[in-house]
Amino acid sequence: MPAEQAARDPSLLSIGEVLTQLRVDYPDTTISKLRFLETEGLVQPQRTQSGYRKYSGDDVARLRYVLAAQRDQYLPLRVIRQQLDDGAHVAPPPSAPQRPALVAVRDLEPPGPPDARLRRSELCSRAEISDETLAGLEQHGLIAPRPGGWYDADALAVAEVAGLLAQYGIEARHLRPYKVAADREAGLFAQIIAPLMRQQSPGREARAEAAMRELMLLSQRLHLALLRSGLNDTLGP
Numbered sequence: 208m209p210a211e212q213a214a215r216d217p218s219l220l221s222i223g224e225v226l227t228q229l230r231v232d233y234p235d236t237t238i239s240k241l242r243f244l245e246t247e248g249l250v251q252p253q254r255t256q257s258g259y260r261k262y263s264g265d266d267v268a269r270l271r272y273v274l275a276a277q278r279d280q281y282l283p284l285r286v287i288r289q290q291l292d293d294g295a296h297v298a299p300p301p302s303a304p305q306r307p308a309l310v311a312v313r314d315l316e317p318p319g320p321p322d323a324r325l326r327r328s329e330l331c332s333r334a335e336i337s338d339e340t341l342a343g344l345e346q347h348g349l350i351a352p353r354p355g356g357w358y359d360a361d362a363l364a365v366a367e368v369a370g371l372l373a374q375y376g377i378e379a380r381h382l383r384p385y386k387v388a389a390d391r392e393a394g395l396f397a398q399i400i401a402p403l404m405r406q407q408s409p410g411r412e413a414r415a416e417a418a419m420r421e422l423m424l425l426s427q428r429l430h431l432a433l434l435r436s437g438l439n440d441t442l443g444p
Contacts, residue, residue: 219253219261223371228267233274238367241270247284249273249291258335259374268297324357334366336373343379344369349386396422 220228222241229236244250245260250269252260262270269291276282276290291297325333331341344350349369350362358366369382399422403415 216261219263220267221371221374222252222260222262223374225262225267225270229270229274232271233278236274244270244273244284247288249284249288257337265297272297323360323363324353325359325363326357327352330358330363330366334363334370336366336370340370340373340379341366344382347379347383347386349379349382392426396426 222238226236226238226241241250245252250262250266250273252262252266255261272291272295273284273287276287277284282290327338327341331338341350344366345352350358350365352358352362369379372382396419400415400419403411403418405411406414
């Protein structure tokens with residue numbers, strides 16, 4: 208299918224939609240794992256002109272087969288690939304692929320080591336965004352290079368999410384309120400954590416780290432609950 212047609216086909220799913228769908232049954236699935244399975248030749252999604260992956264119902268069925276074989280039978284990928292090449296039965300997708308329901312996002316860690324240093328080209332490549340998209344994120348204050356011009360793991364996390372949201376037509380300018388709200392929240396939490404860091408008792412750093420993670424988790428739960436409530440009020444039951 209030509210790239211332009213793939214971009215318009217409503218039956219095809221983005222990698223974010225596929226991830227959300229698969230995580231219902233395979234909660235440990237990540238975007239990195241889906242990309243890895245592609246590089247291993249277990250699935251070959253189509254690409255739009257912008258380079259975004261688009262998965263068919265058959266692609267999702269193959270991914271389910273792979274994930275089930277790994278989880279339930281502990282099979283290595285080379286064996287699973289051979290089974291698929293030999294015509295292993297893959298459950299057919301429903302006649303009209305359903306868009307996935309939203310599930311809670313549990314990942315708080317950035318997609319890389321905290322001391323990661325990425326060049327601009329590396330950031331764009333790993334997040335699968337264009338330089339133009341990155342420039343837009345920088346223009347609206349969502350990402351900023353560190354002194355020396357490199358980018359860290361948090362910048363990569365923002366870029367990856369922004370790239371997935373872009374597939375829904377959400378642009379960098381739409382994300383500016385998230386940055387404003389996050390800055391205000393960071394200031395609020397800093398008022399709680401800073402006194403813990405100034406304590407002279409042993410283990411203060413561990414207590415401060417634990418408090419920070421708990422605050423982040425509570426913030427995430429609150430945001431999801433408010434967002435879900437708002438969507439229910441707007442879209443109805």
